[in-house]
Amino acid sequence: MSPTSADVVILTDKERDVLTRRANAASCPHREVLRARIVLAAADGDANAAIAREVGVCEDTARRWRHRFCLERLEGLEDRPRPGRPRVFTPVEVAEVKALACSRPADHDLPLTRWSTTELRTHAVAGGLVRPVSPSTIGRWLAADAIKPWQHRSWIFPRDPDFAAKAARVLDLYHRRWDGIELRDDEYVISADEKSQLQALKRRHRETPAGPGQSRRVEFEYRRGGTLAYFAAYDVHQARVMGMTAPKTGIVPFTDLVEQVMTREPYASAKRVFWVVDNGSSHAGQASIDRMRQAWPNAVLVHLPVHASWLNQVEIYFSILQRKAITTGDFADLDDLAARILAFENRYNQSAEPFGWKYTRDDLNRHLDRLNNDGTLRNAA
Incomplete structure (x- = not known):
């Protein structure tokens, strides 16, 4: 069929390849697919009216994209820049609202802990910071900004004056060093703690399987079946868990755990066994160090800094236990819960490998330097 348009489309091999891929692409925007099909049909000699019927557009649309391609080739098929609707609000108004969003509501005598877009709108308009505006518009302003004042995370100031020294020696132990000297083969590192208030929950109805x-x-x-505590000692380099349950936490059950570990090999005949613990009441202070040394001369109790349980590797094991064996569980009573915990411990030990601990003394120093440089540690002091 002879074209009825003065715009005769002749494609190069490269142009035909590009347009064919666009026309057949499953993820290409629909408008680009239509434009590619129009130009391909024009290159095959179809008239504008026939192209419009085949592609499903009006004849003027087919004529426009055919003409644009003849003038500008592939670049002519791109959207033209659009000026858009004139801005209703000035940059100053937008900045004022963003600044308000970054402040605390309490600073404006409002009984709130965080802003909502509706409350921002109400306060900003009442204070003359911006003309009447919708909450959704404020939401778009905030979403497009680099600062997200509605987001927050919880954290604790490093308040221990010896935080760096205490944490560093534990990190060294994880890399088999103590006081700058490599540990011997008959020296071991144990990470220990207790997981308290584990509840034996009996579901009122049995669970239903997936379908x-x-x-x-x-x-x-x-129904609540009571609570118990789980004490665990994790051999950092052997990936071995040794644990026991008790009615509650305290010095006595922790002492029982230590005895359970230190009376078995290879720990009983080890040169030294380092016990890494946090500052919980079961093993806190110099008194706990003295008790450990008196009962087991080859045991060395090493305290983490205050609020640094995240450096205690046994906490990783506790999270695995919670996730895989306890959460959503259905337990008849405390004995059932204790049996599950110890059974999981045995199963874990059959295939466990040491955690890929990569956090080092250097990483710690960089972290503390960053806190010091931004004033966090100075403000905390």
């Missing part, structure tokens, strides 16, 4: 189109369902209501 087509339906996830596994766990009954929300439960």
